[in-house]
Amino acid sequence: MREQALPLTQAPDLLELRLAEVFNTKEKSSLLKLIERLPYPFNIVNLKSAVKEKETPSPGKVFILTMDEYQLLEKKIVKWKDSWFILLVDEVREEDYLDVDNLLVLDSATQNQVPSLLETINLHFCHYKKQQLIKNAVKNAQILGKESVKYLEGLSGSINRGEKEFVSSGKTAIDIIEELLSFYSDYFVINDQLDLERLLKKSVNKSKIVKSVQIYDSLDELLDEDKGGGMILPLINGESLSLALYRFPKSISAIAPLYTYFLHCLASVGYSKLHPVSEDEEDAIWEEAFSKFPFPCALVTEQGELILHNPSFSKLNLSPAVLSRKENLEKVEVDNKVFELNRIEISRSERKESLLMLISENSSLDNQTGSKKEDSSEELGIVSSSIAHELNNPLAGILATIAVLELEDEWLEDPEVSQALVEMRQSGKRCKDLIEIFLGFSRAHPKRGESHDIEEVFSKSLELIRFRTIESNARFDFDFQKKSGTFKREFNDSILSMMFYLILNEILTSFSHHKLVSHDEDNVLVGTLSEGATKIIIEMEKDFNFYKSIEESKLIQHLLDLLGMSLQVEQRRIILSEWTLT
Known part of the structure; x- marks a missing residue:
């Protein structure tokens, strides 16, 4: 492709090669930890204002300190976990400095390498950001296809019922798409990218469903562009790669996903004409x-x-x-x-x-072709509910037997037996809750009129993972907050509860690994669950690199697809949101 983004797996190796001759092993290890945690973009900050700051600075700042400045900021370094500090000294004496990941100490022999060090950090995160742009563009295209299919299914139902739904200016959805596709042949006779952009502008001006389309051959240009809630989609033909930025009006039409899908197909036709693949x-x-x-x-x-x-x-x-x-x-x-x-x-x-x-x-x-007519959600429901039904009846019998035994005085007289019955009942109740979740997978859609309580669903997940926390000698402590109303999207309680469980499981696993390495004595995982109209945010107080395993979990991704939601992982924060065009 004309714009090659450095694979993330290669970036640390590149940094290690460039730094091996300059820094000793301990310094290099600290530096690589610092770089791995550093979000893009970073800024070099003037210390005069930083010393006076009372609040934590925004994430992504790098402070270059002298010894005097370090002494002024020493207490803040511990609190400012999302900022990074490079201390320049004449001679390194480890006992004089804090032993924290976000501090790197350089002596006079290595200070002259700071400019090239910062250049390397910048290069690394520029490549990282480009990689993320391409990754998000491909993901947007996949989501756009799914949303288009959903809209077409609804449209087909309306047509079968004899309903005529007008989208805008007295035009139906079919009128608008036919109007857009009337430009189809024009995309085969364009001469350059300017022609393509003019034709896209002409196409969108008729309907006003999409506000504008701009094509970027250089990923560097798009990094600096204010995307303003727009959607980025990939234009790929052979080894050629560009990204198209689609912007939308403040009031987005329901037909926008389908319209954008067809418009991008037209843009791809024009792009392939300008960038033909080799034989x-x-x-x-x-x-x-x-x-x-x-x-x-x-x-x-x-x-x-x-x-x-x-x-x-x-x-x-x-x-x-x-x-x-x-x-x-x-x-x-x-x-x-x-x-x-x-x-x-x-x-x-x-x-x-x-x-x-x-x-x-x-x-x-x-x-x-081995076409499977049932989609994955139906298969998941059939398998899980079948197993759950097989377990449900014998479990009900066990719980009924325990209830009868608890009524017998002779059993209650022995404190040990009485306690054992209570524990057996609690374990049985937990198993029944788990079975209810699996039975819920058989519901393809949420029940109409059923209330959905995010806090209740999350609490169920915490209860399910309770035994794992006991085994790991850890405990979750979550505070629930409502920031901007109740989450609006309808969802299947069982699928969301299972997804919360999987996320908590990944956090707990990462926390256990973190304790082994850091010898952290704290066993409480403190966090906040925030509910908004369009987002659910899980935020942990401590950062122990749990985000990668969550992003890479195929099962979590599958459940997200079933729920029609997207997941974004930042430092200490996991954001679940309904997918929209903005």
């Missing part, structure tokens, strides 16, 4: 596509010369030249099996070719 790149794309087809297929020239084929085609032992002379939908018999020939004529690299696909008459294309 080698195109061949690589075809080869990858052919390897995924579960049915026999081949690409042949007009003369019947075989260009590409997949293993399924090889097994049939057919002559490409003979097959290329057959008509579309003609029957082909091979080893007592009858296939229907699907023939598609294409133009590639200024030559005419034919894509030949052989579909068995005995099975539909859906069956050959």
